[in-house]
Amino acid sequence: MAEVGDKQNPDSLDTEPVFSGLGRCFCAFWLAVAFDIFGLLILLLGVFLDIFFYDFLIYAGAIIIFLSLIWWVFWYTGNIEVPPEDLEDDVGLLKKGRAIAGVVRRFSSRLTNGINQSFRRKGAPQSQSGTSRTKSGRSAVQGAQQVPVAFPMGSEEDVHTVSATVEGEVPVPENTTETSAI
Numbered sequence: 001m002a003e004v005g006d007k008q009n010p011d012s013l014d015t016e017p018v019f020s021g022l023g024r025c026f027c028a029f030w031l032a033v034a035f036d037i038f039g040l041l042i043l044l045l046g047v048f049l050d051i052f053f054y055d056f057l058i059y060a061g062a063i064i065i066f067l068s069l070i071w072w073v074f075w076y077t078g079n080i081e082v083p084p085e086d087l088e089d090d091v092g093l094l095k096k097g098r099a100i101a102g103v104v105r106r107f108s109s110r111l112t113n114g115i116n117q118s119f120r121r122k123g124a125p126q127s128q129s130g131t132s133r134t135k136s137g138r139s140a141v142q143g144a145q146q147v148p149v150a151f152p153m154g155s156e157e158d159v160h161t162v163s164a165t166v167e168g169e170v171p172v173p174e175n176t177t178e179t180s181a182i
Contacts, residue, residue, distance in 0.1 A: 025078035032071035039064030 022029050043061025046054045 023075070023079035025075045028071050028075040028078060032068045032075055035064055035068030035071060039066075039068060 039061045041061070042057050042064060046057025046059075046061060049057075051057075
């Protein structure tokens, strides 16, 4: 039988690619290296050049080097190899040889789907008071109509703007406190 990535037998059924050197995520690797080199260059320019914005270059270089950590994390996590046995529980692959677990899992999913479908067919569940929830999440009493409500405003004589008061169009009562800018 052919091994993984067997170069002597190109017709092997195992088609898993062989990654050497940089691994799967070589793009993230080169981005991390580029960020490191560029950040270090900017940082060293800020340290050794006698220019008036040297502090900006030092901070910018340090921030760029820090941002390269994102690419290093992408490269590292992209190259973690997890055997399929460890992924079975996480991605829903059923283990072979465990018939009871497969039967229980299928029964559980059928039961859950059946319960969900019964709620969808019947509509929204009602509470004991006869109210149900609408799509907006508000409760509505069945058979009741919504009526718009209008609140009367005060008379227009009592409504004044600040600019009208400042310009002197509206007299200021004597019992009010006046403030002025200092």
